[in-house]
Structures are given as C-alpha cells and as structure tokens.
Amino acid sequence: MEEKIIFYSEADNPEMIKAFHKAQETFRYFWRELSWEYRRIIPGLDLACVKVAFMEQVAHQAKPMVEHMWINQVAFDGDTISGVLINDPNELTNVRNGDFVEIPLSQISDWLFSSQGNAYGGFTIQQLRAAMGPQEREEHDEAWGLNFGDYNDILLVYEQKKHPENLIEHPMSINMKDSLVEFLKAHPLEITNQDEGGYTLLHREAIAGNRSSVETLLQFNADKNIKTSNGKTALDYAKQLGWEHIVPLLAD
Known part of the structure; x- marks a missing residue:
C-alpha cells in the first residue's frame, strides 16, 4: 500500500496535528481489534496498519527531517508499537522498506483497519479527503479500494452505527x-x-x-x-x- 502524498512536516497544519493526536488517543481500539484478529482462524480484516512519524537529523538543519509512513504486522505491549515498514522512504536514509521498527505510541500519526471493504480510523486520510471535491474523493477511495465513508464521522469499531455498544x-x-x-x-x-x-x-x-x-x-x-x-x-x-x-x- 502506497500513499501518494507524504508529509514532511505538519507543524504548520493544526488540523493535521489534531488528526495525529486523535489517532494516538484512539489507538486502543485499533489494538483491541487486531488482538482478536490474531486469534481468529479465518481472518476478519482486509488490512491493518499504523502510520509512524519517522525522523532523521540532518547536518546543518535545526529540525529533523520527518516522513510519515505505514507499518504492518503490528504488535503492541502497552508501551511500544512494533511492525514492519511497508513504504519506500522519499528522502530518509536511516530506514528502508522491510525494516522492523519499534516506536512509542507518541510517535504514531494514524492507524487504519478495514473489514468488508469499510475503513476504520484513517484520521490523516480523512483530513486529506475533507479538502477534496466529491469526484476526487471518489477516485481516492477507488484507488484504495475502500469505503472511507463520511470524513466528519470517523468510525472506530466494527458495526459502530448498528451496535454502538461495541465501543x-x-x-x-x-x-x-x-x-x-x-x-x-x-x-x-x-x-x-x-x-x-x-x-x-x-x-x-x-x-x-x-x-x-x-x-x-x-x-x-x-x-x-x-x-x-x-x-x-x-x-x-x-x-x-x-x-x-x-x-x-x-x-x-
């Protein structure tokens, strides 16, 4: 899975920063679902991945260079998230596609899982979709092969509307x-x-x-x-x- 737009720094984008924080605050729902997925005989999820802010300090630059990229094969011990990088860095040289990484919860910028073609989470993706027109959103969703639904009403758990008790x-x-x-x-x-x-x-x-x-x-x-x-x-x-x-x- 490759997301075409990679943000290098969202420090000047308050709405994206809010999306980062919301992903961190709700990550527990992602892990709850994934913890059950690992116990299922028949998989119930189409995909499950976490977006991480990878950083590299560059000489003569006050701030580190940042790229937000996805990991899968996610594990979580309550403090540390681990997984395998599934993107090719655009500029960073200290990580590469296929690397196993371990990061604190505070370093994630998004999470996403999907079941039966419906997306859950995806806060930064929904922030991007909010700025798109209807046709562009439709093309975006077709490219992912997922139904992201209403960007103003992000779902956290399976069948949340029908069964709110699942929260x-x-x-x-x-x-x-x-x-x-x-x-x-x-x-x-x-x-x-x-x-x-x-x-x-x-x-x-x-x-x-x-x-x-x-x-x-x-x-x-x-x-x-x-x-x-x-x-x-x-x-x-x-x-x-x-x-x-x-x-x-x-x-x-």
Whole structure:
C-alpha cells in the first residue's frame, strides 16, 4: 500500500496535528481489534496498519527531517508499537522498506483497519479527503479500494452505527467467554504464567480492553498485583490506555 502524498512536516497544519493526536488517543481500539484478529482462524480484516512519524537529523538543519509512513504486522505491549515498514522512504536514509521498527505510541500519526471493504480510523486520510471535491474523493477511495465513508464521522469499531455498544466491549470478548473458562480450567498455570517481558494473560487482556476476559481471569483468582519487567500492573495499563470500563475491576 502506497500513499501518494507524504508529509514532511505538519507543524504548520493544526488540523493535521489534531488528526495525529486523535489517532494516538484512539489507538486502543485499533489494538483491541487486531488482538482478536490474531486469534481468529479465518481472518476478519482486509488490512491493518499504523502510520509512524519517522525522523532523521540532518547536518546543518535545526529540525529533523520527518516522513510519515505505514507499518504492518503490528504488535503492541502497552508501551511500544512494533511492525514492519511497508513504504519506500522519499528522502530518509536511516530506514528502508522491510525494516522492523519499534516506536512509542507518541510517535504514531494514524492507524487504519478495514473489514468488508469499510475503513476504520484513517484520521490523516480523512483530513486529506475533507479538502477534496466529491469526484476526487471518489477516485481516492477507488484507488484504495475502500469505503472511507463520511470524513466528519470517523468510525472506530466494527458495526459502530448498528451496535454502538461495541465501543465499550468487543463482541468477541463476550462471545468467547465460555471458551476462555474452559481453557483456564484445562490450563490453570496460564493464569500465573509470565512471558519474557513479565506479562500475564491479565496484562494482555487489560491492554486490549477486554472486560469480559478480565472478569473471567479475576474469577479464576488472577493476581492483579503482578508487574511486568517495566514495573506495571494490569491496572496501570488500563489507566494508561483509557479503558475506563476495566479500571474499576482492577482497582478493587
């Protein structure tokens, strides 16, 4: 996927800066969807990618050179986003197409996923579309092969209009609750198991915003006080990412 317009600096464009911030504020919805996508047997997403502000300091220039480019194969641990660059830099020399990168959440400028041809997120893309005429927007969307919808009403989650409750809880978190119960009964050690970064299932479900999964783990006496190697509990991540519907569960 190649976006034709690459912004080198949006410092003088307040609306684009707002788009960057909105993408960062809502990234949790992207990750929640992708965390379930990685568990699906049959893929539900057409694409899932994150736009990153890549920077390079150039001699005799006060400000670094910046290009906003997309990564896919995205992973997220609550603090750091990682993925593979899928664009060719226009001028930067410190990254190239195919590089694996790790960046903080504050360095992303957009996120986008699509399902059944409908786009979710894409804040910078929608900012560009807002400046287009109807014909240009139609051609733009045809080039992407996606329905971006109304640039004034950006969707965050699947079937948001029909099921606004999906903003609070992902339907798979509810539908897979019985399966999680059976899994934990069969594999009780998974409740306390920590990966190499110190993350437990409770950490990962809290980061993904899955209330039903968090409730189930707590019913199986998952330890809320376990910390990752970064010194963070599941509650820390729920607060950090703004999952307000999960914070009370972990704060009790």
